[in-house]
Amino acid sequence: MRTFRSYLPDIMADLSDRQKYGAQRLMRNLWRARGLLAVAIIALFCVHLFGDLPFMVLPAAIVALLLAAAISGDAEEADEERRATAEAGEMQSLSAENLAAAVTDPLIVFDDSASVIHANAAAIAAFGDLRPAMSLQLKFRAPEMQALIDAALSGGGSQSADFIDKLPVERVYRVTASAVGHGSRLHVLLFKDQSEARRIDRMRADFIANASHEMRTPLASIAGFIETLRGPARNDPAAREQFLQIMQNQTGRMARLIDDMLSLSRLEMKPYLKPGARVDVRQVVESVVDSLGPLAKESDLVIERDFADGPMETPGDRDELYQVFENLVENACKYGRDGDRIVVSIARSDKAPQPGIEVTVRDFGPGIPEEHIPRVTERFYRIDSETVQSRKGTGLGLAIVKHILTRHHGRLSIQSELGKGSAFTVYLPTN
Template sequence: MVVRARQERPLLLLLTLVASLALLAGMAWPGVLAGWLLLILVVVARKPAVLPVEEPEVVEEEEPVFDPLPQVAATLGALDIPAFVLGQDASVLFQNKAAEKAFGALPTGSHLSAKLRSPGILDMVRETIATDEPNQIEHSERLPSERVYMLRVAPIDLGQRAPETPDDEVQKFYLLSFKDISELRRIDRMRSDFVANASHELRTPLASLRGFIETLQGPARSDPAAQERFLAIMFDQATRMSRLVDDLMSLSRLELKSHIAPDQTVDLRPLIGHVRDALLPLAEDLGVEIRTHLPEGKVEVLGDRDELVQVFENLIENACKYGQEGKFVDVYLKKGPSKPVEVSVVDQGPGIPAEHVPRLTERFYRVSVADSRSKKGTGLGLAIVKHILTRHRARLIVKSEVGKGSEFTVRF
């Protein structure tokens, strides 16, 4: 508040008038001086009237509270790896587009456990929140396709904090990021599989070829009949190696894109007819009849036509080779109004023992090694089928009973 003094002007004017009149009346100079001194004393001794004058109060504007989340969100939104911003209670404050694509959208404020239920991930996040120290673990996802991630969680240092703010009042954020290492693990697995299985599979035909070549260069040098027989066997062995290499390369290509679902529409009715026609020469050689049971109208699914042809060729060819004793292979295409599309391949062969069924889709796994090699199998056919169906978000269901045949069903 500011004060402003104001003298009482009427009194001052009255005293000035008295002194002037005295001077005009011929009073002596000492009397005039005395009057003036009296005037000065009265003015000085009398306190001035003080009137308060209120000034408008100046309201100090508060500085806006710094919210770092929009800046953090804008930065993480440009990343191509899944990332979550977590609060101090492990609630999800932000997830970028890559995280939505990989794990699905999660409402803001939801707890992380609503989307990721792995105890290892939740324990890691809790430990980082409690200690403010970064942590990382390796985590595998099996659905919708097998993926391996290196997860890392760390506190975000925002550098925005008032000096007088207590530690317990500072809002903290944590970044949970996912680095996809599926390709590295796949390469490691392929390397070990190749060393353990492919090298063994290649060793036998290579040893056979070497032996026949030595025979042709030695004792059978001048024997045309032996040469013709040995060359035929050598051709079969070379063809077997070629099939093995082709299957390995096909499996490798499928694994590269197993997490990308196809978006084309395929009508299964003409596709199954095409596969049956392509396998008719093989079925006739084996004495097997392929019978198809197809509904009327279109039966469409999302898929890659060439890959689905490969699936049903593998299944029907296996049924013809290993179930040829039953003389018939039946292919059923089923579609109900409220049921998924299914394709079943049924043979009347010897069947598969129950202990072998869970391992049929493993690479190089065979129920009978000798039987498989005699039928020119590579041990990779059902592994290829499994990887194609994984990409198509479909399942392979195997039912078999010894002495009663086998049924392989693809359920979309």
Template sequence: MVDARIEMMPENWLENAGKRLKQAWLVLIAATLLAALALLAQSPAYLVVLGWLLLVLSVLTMPIARTVEREVPQPVVSEVEPLDTLKVTGAAFAAIDMPVIVLGPDGGIVETNPAAQKAFGDLIRGQHLSARLRSPGILDMVRDTMQTGQPNQIEHSERLPSERVYVARIKPIPSMDGEQRLYALSFRDISDLRSMDRMRSDFVANASHELRTPLASLRGFIETLMGPAKSDLAAHERFLGIMLDQATRMSRLVDDLLSLSRLELKSHIAPDQRVDLVPLIGHVRDSLSPLADELGVEIFMHLPEGKVEVIGDRDELVQVVENLIENACKYGQEGKTVDVHLKRDETDTVEFSVVDRGPGIPAEHVPRLTERFYRVSVADSRSKKGTGLGLAIVKHILTRHRARLIVKSELGKGTTFTVRF
């Protein structure tokens, strides 16, 4: 913006100049009379003349005042097309990623955003909230807020299509005239927080239980050897064998816990080695052959010729392959065979699969298989010397390798674990 200052001479400047001249003549006359009086009072002549000259000069050099008018600068307003407030508000409402339902004073649905439609299905305008959300807690909360005008919130769970947990909150929306006629019902998804809390508490409880059981067993056998069986050599041999098994179980558990801790510390660091999976899988198969023979299971390899390389950490990938093949041999023992497949497709995707023909896994257990200490059958897992952490370790390793674990199972037909790089 340009700041313009313009000096303008007023139209009546002649009239003002005339007034100033009249004033100047009056001053001159007054100065002359004062000089005459000073002479009569016998003042020095040179002081009288000097004073008179100064007065005359000051009057003669007095400028004629000019009235200056300055133009007041006006702000430059650019012409901008006014925004459509309703459109902007509607777009902002639709962009909210949490479900929001606007209710009228009768509990009818006035407006919803896409997140609400996705979470709760088809919400029809004008339909009463109770026709879609049948939660007594939410309906009571809405009714209470409409009566008191105070915000409320409760925790709400949805079971279908999957279990979700929300913090449902309702708050009145003041209208322009001060009356509260609309209500905003919002839902904040806290499913992940609840899942993490459950996993954390389960982990502490399970870890304590898994360590306490072998410790109690060890303590009991030690007390027996120090007491009633102090001189019984046969009991010594039998009890020491059991104690060794319990100590080995504790050692495996501690090793697995340390492995999980190390994996979590470096989960954000992607591996940078090139690993050939063909010899790696062959090495794991050879190391597990004694276990497979003991269980009566035969491992069949279906590996391509040449190299099949992925970016990864060799030791961690050995853990993944070992865990999956060992689990297939233990829990798919009834099928007597385990098939190991490795292939690379035309899109350069590498897939490693382990297939057993065991009893299979019920569908409700499949999503939780990679949780720490989660077991489909606790007794079966312990009898096979499992710690309940194997698949959790596999999940953490594959997350670091930016790979996916896919589980497909059918009761009575077996289970397939697929790692996709």
């Protein structure tokens, strides 16, 4: 049995620690009140030097100031401790459900038997029914999810895997499984939606592949004609003239392709913000029709105008809207040449959800097969027919139109019937 004497070293060490803590706290308090102490001490010295203050009063006043500063510091430290205690109490009062609800990504909490304990609103919206006690292994039957859940239950630490949910629409998630704390026997699945990033990557890869294909064809044609001109057609003026004309057409096609690609790239770099300037759509369309009059004449077409009276303004960028209508009228001249006219009309629209302006470019050419209409605004998409392939184009015009209209909060609708022509209608809001 230990005697009291054996406890003395421990007691002294404890007192020493307390004294050290008290000294440290006193120094912190004095440091906090250093400005006040300095002013007070200087004032006391001034009174002592120039007044009748007795000498012993000065040390007493300094000691009193030091005590006051220490007490003030203790009060501040007590307030800080109370605030920290209150914050800790608030953290402890937060429930797991509240924390899960604050997470915007789908989150599922499950136990060692792979049964659902809790699913937040985002998870229920994404995956439907996730009631408590439901088996996760029956809910997510994909092999990658089965392996991820098994790895989490085996205590392998944080694990991640890609999961593709095909219904109701295909979504790609990066799923992370990890344990909740130590010894809690709870685990969590966190789903990060990667669908948009994957779509952009796929679109970028398709764009590069399509652009490379479009550029390769005219380059191969030009290279072949150069080889012919340097060989068999070296001294044949007629062949040389014919080949040079074809080469000029191919270089023009490449130049148009590059211009359209740069235009689309510039549009994609701009933010999707509603432009602030007001544009008179009637004036823009009139300028387009006037500038493309010679092209229509070359194709033996007449452009008819059917414009409503008065100015029609919309928030927008004039140059971009000019590009929209230029593409549409130019396409009508290219693909509607089997008809005899093109009708460009402008009218006010009172359709819900808000009033706007409708501009329609109608041709009377061969029309577009119904199955191709939903895809004609895709980049480089072309209808597989000799009539269309013979026209000059890059396959980017309608993609540029759609992108500009999206930025202007507008939309494009297409109606077509084989043998009767096509109508492209642009809707732009007035506010």
